Amino acid sequence: MELGFIGATGTVTGSRYLVTEGQCRILVDCGLFQGFKQLRLRNREPFPVAPDSLAALVLTHAHVDHSGYIPLLARNGFAGRIHCTPATFDLCRILLPDSGHLQEEEAEYANRRGFSRHHPALPLYTREDAERCLDLFEPVDYGREVRLGGEFRFRFQPAGHILGAASVVLRGLRSSLAFSGDLGRPNDPTMRSPASCPAADFLVVESTYGNRRHAAEDPVETFGDYIGRTFRRGGVVLIPAFAVGRAQSVLYCIHRLKAAGRMPDVPVYLDSPMAVDATELFRRYRSEHRLSSAEAEAVCRTARYVNTAEESKGLSARRTPMVLISASGMATGGRVLHHLKAFAPDHRNTVLFTGFQAPGTRGAAILGGAEAVKIHGEYVPVRAEVGLVENLSAHADYSEILDWLRQCPKPPLKTFVTHGEPEAADSLRFRIEHELGWDCRVPEYRETVGLG
Structure with a gap:
């Protein structure tokens, strides 16, 4: 062999x-x-x-x-x-x-x-x-x-x-x-x-x-801190997340924040058709995860699902507080690129990563402190707060x-x-x-x- x-x-x-x-x-x-x-x-x-x-x-x-x-x-x-x-x-x-x-x-x-x-x-x-x-x-x-x-x-x-x-x-x-x-x-x-x-x-x-080694921090606490701080500034929390696995973990953390009464009454959007469909699969494959039926249903209802390109463009035009989850997780492609162009230049907003960023990706550059990143042939300034939820990998x-x-x-x-x-x-x-x-x-x- x-x-x-x-x-x-x-x-x-x-x-x-x-x-x-x-x-x-x-x-x-x-x-x-x-x-x-x-x-x-x-x-x-x-x-x-x-x-x-x-x-x-x-x-x-x-x-x-x-x-x-x-x-x-x-x-x-x-x-x-x-x-x-x-x-x-x-x-x-x-x-x-x-x-x-x-x-x-x-x-x-x-x-x-x-x-x-x-x-x-x-x-x-x-x-x-x-x-x-x-x-x-x-x-x-x-x-x-x-x-x-x-x-x-x-x-x-x-x-x-x-x-x-x-x-x-x-x-x-x-x-x-x-x-x-x-x-x-x-x-x-x-x-x-x-x-x-x-x-x-x-x-x-x-x-x-x-x-x-992964940090011992509770990712729910970390999400709560970033979301609260951003909303007090009147900003948007943009979360690049892989459509499969990571997006569902993010929704679970936000569900827990809402259940504990620690989430302001602002909209949460899942802008990734892949992630929407993958989230539905949590209902079908109950034996492979720890969530109860009630928790799986709650996670699926945590965000408003965005399917069309027109709806996605409308989100990029918003300037009021929201949580926006979009793929891809390392900002290598997908709808999140258009959202980064819209929200990264504003200091009120937060770009919040949720896992490993491979060297050479936009995610790694932003997390590493880049003042600007190239998207669709043009450089986009990064003035938003940049964060990482370390214990969600x-x-x-x-x-x-x-x-x-x-x-x-x-x-x-x-x-x-x-x-x-x-x-x-x-x-x-x-x-x-x-x-x-x-x-x-x-x-x-x-x-x-x-x-x-």
Whole structure:
């Protein structure tokens, strides 16, 4: 068995792993690269192997840094089955067509405004491409073992993180390989804990927060402080949030503020069609989160849903207090860009981030104190207060990852640390080696290793 690292090395994006045994090739995850331009350009490079040579794709969860390249892979010849959990499939039916639509929309906007270096600017893929690839999906329940091409078999186990998120145990003829996927937190307020680390000969573990511990603060308190302070100034609280997972956690915190009588009587808007649909899925997948039926219903009713572009434009024109939640969470695209143009220049407002911002993204620049950020070809001044709710991440921190690893029935022969910025990945490697005594390393981009 061979393992190729064709993404998520030196970065938290572009998750892609190529597993080969004999003549059979399996892909685990198929995400988009995000952040710095040199990373984003990888999305337009030829795929490292012919897409039609892949027997199957195993998908850990629906976030676009894990799933967002699938429409292009399929358009370029991949015709195998895409295995994921039922909730991941339902989320991909929302996320992938929306991703294609956003890319078409941004290309059209760039051509109309003339700020692209490419003439004409073209989307990476279209909504039609994304809708077509959905025919390849084959949902698989947690715990069920499935045979793939050749001698490969796999099973999913819950990873927490978001609805449908899974760790993967892949077995070949002579060895086994586990992928953590994105690990959730053991005491997350909404999502259930990840299942214990599985036994496998080799392990690939994520390291998004590999050099950090989450703060002990209550995120509800933090939201209350920022919202109260902003409303006293007569401002707007703009919350960039990922449509899947993070937006629902934000709504849950605001629900708790309202229930405690600590939320002023101002409107709350969820301006992301994806997030609206994803929030509805909390009703369907009750077993995957901690919310009661009543709480899930309350969360769904916390905000006013905004679906049309005209309604969204109307929100950008408002100058009275409100809470506005919009995707994407790192301000890399989506409707939140138009809202940033409207609200970031006003000192009365607050731009409130709710999780990790990958280097090279607008979110990272704003959080890092940039005086202006480039949006749609023009620089937008940032005069609004900028904040971060630190304890709302859906990723386990290094201490929680180590606790998860300690649950492994036996140490893997080798552990590979991926899906983290260089400092985070190396920090987690050091801790695994010195605290657990495991053989551990951080692989390089496009490196291939033999697994016996």
